[in-house]
Amino acid sequence: MRFLEIKPLTPEHLPDAVELDRLCFGGIWAIEGYRRELESPNSDLLGLWTWEGAGTHHPPPLQNRAGTHHPPPLQNRAGTHHPPPLQNRAGTHHPPPLQNRAGTHHPPPLLIGIGCLWAILEEAHIIMLAIHPQFQRQGLGQALLLALLKSAHDRQLERSTLEVRDSNLAAVSLYKKFGFKEAGRRKRYYEDTGEDALVMWRSGLEKPEFQQYLTVEKVQMCDRLHQKKWHWAIDNFEL
Numbered sequence: 189m190r191f192l193e194i195k196p197l198t199p200e201h202l203p204d205a206v207e208l209d210r211l212c213f214g215g216i217w218a219i220e221g222y223r224r225e226l227e228s229p230n231s232d233l234l235g236l237w238t239w240e241g242a243g244t245h246h247p248p249p250l251q252n253r254a255g256t257h258h259p260p261p262l263q264n265r266a267g268t269h270h271p272p273p274l275q276n277r278a279g280t281h282h283p284p285p286l287q288n289r290a291g292t293h294h295p296p297p298l299l300i301g302i303g304c305l306w307a308i309l310e311e312a313h314i315i316m317l318a319i320h321p322q323f324q325r326q327g328l329g330q331a332l333l334l335a336l337l338k339s340a341h342d343r344q345l346e347r348s349t350l351e352v353r354d355s356n357l358a359a360v361s362l363y364k365k366f367g368f369k370e371a372g373r374r375k376r377y378y379e380d381t382g383e384d385a386l387v388m389w390r391s392g393l394e395k396p397e398f399q400q401y402l403t404v405e406k407v408q409m410c411d412r413l414h415q416k417k418w419h420w421a422i423d424n425f426e427l
């Protein structure tokens with residue numbers, strides 16, 4: 189089964205974020221840029237991960253760059269944490285990789301989406317949204333956008349805004365689907381091509397009916413992902 193999880197990024201995820209940024213945008217931010225976002229209380233930086241599993245909703249442990257495994261984030265059934273892994277004789281931690289029930293190993297979760305918003309006064313500025321090219325057109329971009337809008341609602345922000353390239357039909361169509369309207373353009377905003385940026389706005393985020401809107405959209409989004417054989421990790425994506 190293919191599982192999905194959306195959650196905030198943490199420092200250990202930043203090398204993967206930079207790699208995804210390079211794939212999707214040609215490299216907007218280096219690792220320092222992502223670190224700044226993690227440190228800012230006004231920034232929500234969300235990631236979307238996938239992994240293969242045999243009937244388990246928990247992700248296998250991340251691998252670090254040396255190829256060794258981070259401690260598993262699993263909880264036991266009583267909701268308490270497993271004891272930390274024992275140290276080996278060299279004093280370093282080497283928890284064994286998790287096995288599924290069939291006894292085979294699964295690769296660690298793969299970061300395939302990233303989204304970021306800045307809370308400025310009562311506005312949510314969506315400054316990044318990207319899905320790995322191999323996973324586009326399956327409903328994952330809208331899942332991540334919904335998660336960002338939910339964060340904005342939780343922060344009691346009133347409206348959301350963003351800038352998008354005039355020629356980026358996929359993104360413009362996605363934003364329009366979620367009620368964003370063109371409010372103007374910034375002439376020759378993008379230095380590399382001299383293209384205009386469309387400025388889009390979506391209002392009403394703080395209203396109680398927006399919560400209902402998110403819930404309805406979430407049901408449709410989950411149906412679509414289910415048809416594509418995606419499954420959410422347990423307890424993830426509470427709207």
Ligand SMILES: CC(C)(COP(=O)(O)OP(=O)(O)OC[C@H]1O[C@@H](n2cnc3c(N)ncnc32)[C@H](O)[C@@H]1OP(=O)(O)O)[C@@H](O)C(=O)NCCC(=O)NCCS
Pocket residue numbers: 212213316317318319320323324325326327328329330331351352353356357358359361362363365
């Ligand atoms: C924009 C982006 C995030 C969309 O992600 P995605 O996972 O492919 O989008 P989804 O499958 O969730 O599609 C949701 C909606 O987006 C629009 N859309 C997505 N891809 C599209 C395409 N190639 N052409 C037209 N519309 C498209 C559609 O309205 C679609 O709804 P539909 O499937 O009911 O027609 C993705 O194309 C991407 O990462 N692009 C590169 C980075 C980027 O440009 N980000 C935006 C910067 S502001």
